[in-house]
Amino acid sequence: MKLTRKDFLRLSGLGLLAVAGKKAVRAITEAAPSATAPKKTKQWGMVIDLAKCRQEAGCTDCIKACNTAHNIPQIQDPAREIKWIWNQPFETVFPLLKTDFTKQAYTGHPITVLCNHCANPPCVRVCPTQATWKREDDGIVMMDWHRCIGCRYCMAACPYGSRSFNWQDPRPAIASFNPDFPTRTKGVVEKCNFCEERLARGKRPACVEACPEKTMIFGDLLDPDSEPRQLLRTRFALQREPELGTSPSVYYLV
Amino acid sequence: MRDRPVIFAGLLIFVGLFTFPLWYGHAGKTSPAGPDIKLPAQDKAKQCVAPLDYMRNSHMQLLVNWREEVVRQDQRQFTAYTGKVYDKSLTRTCLTQCHTNKAEFCDRCHRYAGVSGPYCWDCHIDTKLTASSLTSRSTP
DSSP, rough: OOOOHHHHHHHHHHHHHHHHHHHHHHHHHHHHHTTTTTTTOOEEEEEEEEEHHHTTTTOOHOOOOHHTTOOOOOOOTTTTTTOOOEOHHHHHHHHGGTTTTTTTHHTTTEEEEEEOOOOOOHHHHHHHOOSSEOOTTTTTTOTTTTOOOOOOHHHHHHOOOOOOOOOOOOGOOOOOTTTTSOOOTTEEEEEEEEEOOHTTTTTOOOHHHHHHTTEEEEEEEEETHHHHHHHHHHHHHEEEGGGGEEESEEEOOO | OOOHHHHHHHHHHHHHHHHHHHHHHHHOOOBTTOEEEOOHHHHHHHHOSSSSHHHHHHHHHHHHHHHHHHHHOOOOOOOOSSOOEEEIIIIIIIIIOOOTIIIIIIIIHHHHTTOOOOGGGGGOTTTOOHHHHHHTOOOO
């Protein structure tokens, strides 16, 4: 049989169409189940009672507990410091609530801040290596320091400044080492992990346990009977910059 | 035949250079027999998380798997081939329970095998080391 050029082109065109069609059908049928894949069962969250915290002015027990538990270096230079949980002036935490008439009430009462473990975390979206990701089952925004390449996109994306970069070897700035937790190395980003290593052992986060006033209340935000949810039902609470659409999991009772 | 001294001197230098690795090994107290490592006590050696041959060849793969499973999948327990369950932890399981002397076990063998230092210890802590030596990062 002799094949003309026209027939040859026709046949190869049809063949290509058939292959593309098969791939398209497979892509559609396989994408469907993954959309309904693992359902989130938990969202760890925290409620911080600012009124109680204010009573213990100058207390830094939560910060110290975190620093010891996670081998956080104490670097004085603000351009290089590493922070997981720290105090910050009210007007920088809630910039839209800054007014001249309310100023007196909040000046001198810094707010304790940490990673918000957002429901919609911008840091996760920008990470090129998936070194940071939102854990499906409990909503913790995790970090894999083995995988972090130190590009700092996540730091640019986080509107809360919750992430720090190791500009230098952190070990010389660590006073005492906790062998149960690794240190980090120069060139990686780090942040609060909601003490996921303690949660795995059934303990609460170190800051929550250290607070003498029980100012920080930790629990599952998806469980309507959890402690934070009970508080959020009865007291007036704020999130940090909710207008950004990140949906933080840390709430502040005012 | 006037070149005889030059030829023999050249030959001698060649033989010397050719056998250099042997001399060097001898001076550096490494022997072709194997690295001079300090093994854990006999009763513990039998309880390693995997058979000896596997550990000797593939411990790095096991550790990478542990790392992925703990960090990314939140699976922290490892059932050994003996049935015993271990925590997947470099510092708290490997170093604390059996290989208490990293310098005489891990480091010696890595040095012998010419493995350019695995960077595990840049972050994971060797409990034997004091704060000052951790700070100076003297581990190979």
